[in-house]
Amino acid sequence: MRITDFLKKECVKVYLQGTNKKEIINELLELILRDNPAINREEASRGVFKREKIESTAIGRGVAIPHARIESCNDICVAFGLLAADVDLNSLDSMPVKLVFLILFPKDKLNLQLRFLARAARLLQHGSLHDALMECKNSKAVLETFKNYEDKHFH
Amino acid sequence: MKLIIIFLNRIELLEDLLTAFLEIGVSGATVLDSVGMGRIISHNIPIFAGLQDAFAGSSPGNKTILAIVEEEMVKQIAEALEDVCSEIDDPGAGIMATVPVDKIFGLRH
Numbered sequence: 001m002r003i004t005d006f007l008k009k010e011c012v013k014v015y016l017q018g019t020n021k022k023e024i025i026n027e028l029l030e031l032i033l034r035d036n037p038a039i040n041r042e043e044a045s046r047g048v049f050k051r052e053k054i055e056s057t058a059i060g061r062g063v064a065i066p067h068a069r070i071e072s073c074n075d076i077c078v079a080f081g082l083l084a085a086d087v088d089l090n091s092l093d094s095m096p097v098k099l100v101f102l103i104l105f106p107k108d109k110l111n112l113q114l115r116f117l118a119r120a121a122r123l124l125q126h127g128s129l130h131d132a133l134m135e136c137k138n139s140k141a142v143l144e145t146f147k148n149y150e151d152k153h154f155h
Numbered sequence: 156m157k158l159i160i161i162f163l164n165r166i167e168l169l170e171d172l173l174t175a176f177l178e179i180g181v182s183g184a185t186v187l188d189s190v191g192m193g194r195i196i197s198h199n200i201p202i203f204a205g206l207q208d209a210f211a212g213s214s215p216g217n218k219t220i221l222a223i224v225e226e227e228m229v230k231q232i233a234e235a236l237e238d239v240c241s242e243i244d245d246p247g248a249g250i251m252a253t254v255p256v257d258k259i260f261g262l263r264h
Contacts (some may be wrong), residue, residue: 016250051205053205054204054205054207054215055201055204056201057201059201059202065202067205068205069205092201112205113206114196114203114206117202117203121202138196
């Protein structure tokens with residue numbers, strides 16, 4: 001399973017303007033909704049913030065992966081954004097977040113969620129990928145960076 | 156001879172299962188305390204914390220049972236496991252696998 005099979009250029013933003021968790025998640029959700037009008041905004045938003053209440057998805061090393069499993073989503077929907085400014089998202093290592101994935105999963109596809117989250121979490125543990133992503137000036141460059149990295153490190 | 160491995164996710168069934176073992180003639184087995192992967196990922200790895208609801212039925216621990224048995228006992232053990240597990244509505248209550256054993260040392264009759 002490859003992140004780049006699901007991440008579209010239209011759903012990548014350099015840079016996100018939000019200055020707190022709610023604004024950042026809503027900004028990314030907007031990208032997904034624009035690309036997937038069938039998704040129920042209310043359900044998606046409720047699901048993502050409900051998940052955040054269990055434990056922060058800012059998993060450390062500058063990465064946050066807010067996500068939810070919802071009924072109105074038929075396939076994995078992903079949005080990704082870079083943050084120009086340091087934002088505190090209650091990160092587990094107390095470090096500011098720089099890279100944010102928002103992911104919506106179909107409600108009935110638990111295995112898909114496990115596989116995709118695992119790949120995203122493992123991929124974003126690579127410090128050199130962070131550095132490369134932070135150098136990107138547009139969404140095309142972000143996609144190419146992800147693709148090159150997955151080609152090189154995950155077969 | 157076969158090594159049987161049983162992952163017993165409903166540990167309340169352990170006593171019934173071991174009693175069934177004795178009835179069949181399995182007089183020795185090793186029972187290990189173990190933990191299922193679902194439990195660990197949803198409770199110990201933060202990114203998977205949202206899956207706690209999906210694994211809500213999982214117990215904090217399960218039991219792994221190992222026993223070396225005569226090949227002809229395997230069918231009876233599998234049936235006993237099925238019988239014990241049929242008491243509860245949980246398709247993952249007990250899972251069994253067998254592995255061929257080519258040599259055994261230290262076993263005294």
